[in-house]
Amino acid sequence: MTRHPEPRTDDLDLPAAVLWDMDGTIVDTEPSWIAEEYxxxxxxxxxxxQEDAHDLVGQDLLTSAGMILERTPVQGDPEQVVRRxxxxxxxxxxxxxxxxxxxxxLLASLRAHGVPCALVTMSWNExxxxxxxxxxxxxxxxxxTGDQVSRGKPDPEAYLEAARRLGVDPARAVxxxxxxxxxxxxxxxxxxxxxxxxxxAVPSIPGTMQVGSLAGLEPADLAQVxxxxxxxxxxxxxVDGVDDES
Numbered sequence: 001m002t003r004h005p006e007p008r009t010d011d012l013d014l015p016a017a018v019l020w021d022m023d024g025t026i027v028d029t030e031p032s033w034i035a036e037e038y039x040x041x042x043x044x045x046x047x048x049x050q051e052d053a054h055d056l057v058g059q060d061l062l063t064s065a066g067m068i069l070e071r072t073p074v075q076g077d078p079e080q081v082v083r084r085x086x087x088x089x090x091x092x093x094x095x096x097x098x099x100x101x102x103x104x105x106l107l108a109s110l111r112a113h114g115v116p117c118a119l120v121t122m123s124w125n126e127x128x129x130x131x132x133x134x135x136x137x138x139x140x141x142x143x144x145t146g147d148q149v150s151r152g153k154p155d156p157e158a159y160l161e162a163a164r165r166l167g168v169d170p171a172r173a174v175x176x177x178x179x180x181x182x183x184x185x186x187x188x189x190x191x192x193x194x195x196x197x198x199x200x201a202v203p204s205i206p207g208t209m210q211v212g213s214l215a216g217l218e219p220a221d222l223a224q225v226x227x228x229x230x231x232x233x234x235x236x237x238x239v240d241g242v243d244d245e246s
Contacts, residue, residue, distance in 0.1 A: 013223040014115050016172035019162050019191060020140075022121035023058075024178040026107075027131060028098040029089060029123075030057060030199040036088035037068065040081070046072035057200050058179030060122050060152020061086070086124055093130045100198070102214030107139055113219045118162035120175070120186075122146035122153050141166060154181045159189035171234045174222045176214070183208050192229035194222065207233040 023029045034053040041048040052071060056064040065081035068074050074081060110117055119140045121128055124147040132140060142165040144158050151157045163170045175186035175193040180202050186193045187207035195202050195210045202210065207229050211217070 013227070014113060014219050015174045015222045015226050016168040017116040017118065017141075017163070017166045017174075018110055018222060019118045019120050019159055019173055019175045019186065020107075021058075021175070021177045021179075021182045022119055022128065022131060023123055024100070024198045025176055025182075025196060026100055026103040026119075027093065028100055028198070029093055029127070031098075032089045032092040033085065035092075036085045039088070040074055040084055041068065041072045044072060044074040046074065048072065054200050058122070058153055058177075058181030061124060061146050063152060082124070086126055089123075090127050090130055093127065097131070097134050100196075100214065102217060104135070106214050106217050106219075107135065110219050110222075111136070111139060115219055116141045116166050116168070118166055119143040119145075120158050120162045122158070153185035154188065156185055156189035159186050159191055163189065163191070171230045172226060174225045177208075178202070180205070187233060190233050192226050192233060194225050 020026060023033065033056070037053055037056070038048050056067060061082045062078045065078035065085070068081055069076070069078065107117065117140050119128060119132070121144070123145060125145045128143055128145050132143065142162060144162045144165070146152050146158075149157045149161060159170070159175060163173060170190040171192070173191050175191040176196065177183045177186055177193055178196050178198045179200055183193050183195050183202055183205050187205055193208040195208045196212070196214055197210060209225060209229060
């Protein structure tokens with residue numbers, strides 16, 4: 001288990017953990033996924049639209065591949081489609097990591113305050129590794145990828161697995177998401193969720209609040225998300241001191 005720096009003594013309320021989506025939340029990889037979808041479909045002689053592309057945002061990759069196979073002349077099985085898309089996105093991301101505003105700064109602040117973080121992404125391990133390699137060692141205490149779970153987002157499995165690995169109560173953690181599919185997954189797992197919409201609009205979902213950007217946010221702001229939203233997801237619990245197990 002990675003050892004984090006000791007929290008400062010002047011820190012008051014902190015979330016028990018922060019569970020991060022990746023694509024569109026930490027890095028702006030959605031344009032790369034969409035570009036690779038267009039290339040794949042056009043090479044097969046089909047047509048792809050922005051509406052089609054937006055339907056795939058936040059989905060499990062095998063689900064996305066199945067949608068491509070259903071809607072276009074692309075041939076193969078879902079795993080072959082995922083591998084083709086993933087190869088292109090990994091190459092694009094290695095060439096240039098498109099960071100989302102405020103994400104790296106908030107990750108660094110959480111680490112400095114000793115708050116555990118998990119990466120919870122439907123991308124597969126190859127792409128998650130590209131991100132992890134670009135961040136300081138120990139930024140994430142665990143990484144849950146789409147090829148590690150049997151049911152992808154919007155199912156809650158990935159978020160429940162991340163909370164289990166960290167040993168935290170989902171009600172005392174906070175998730176950071178950018179899509180309706182991801183926010184449905186995290187709230188279904190009972191995790192208060194901060195939504196930062198990006199490629200697609202996100203409707204109001206119980207247990208979520210929205211902000212325009214992560215820029216300028218601090219760990220204490222995420223603790224306020226837990227205090228504000230936990231009762232919506234867990235009406236039987238009252239979360240006052242966020243990091244207080246009493």
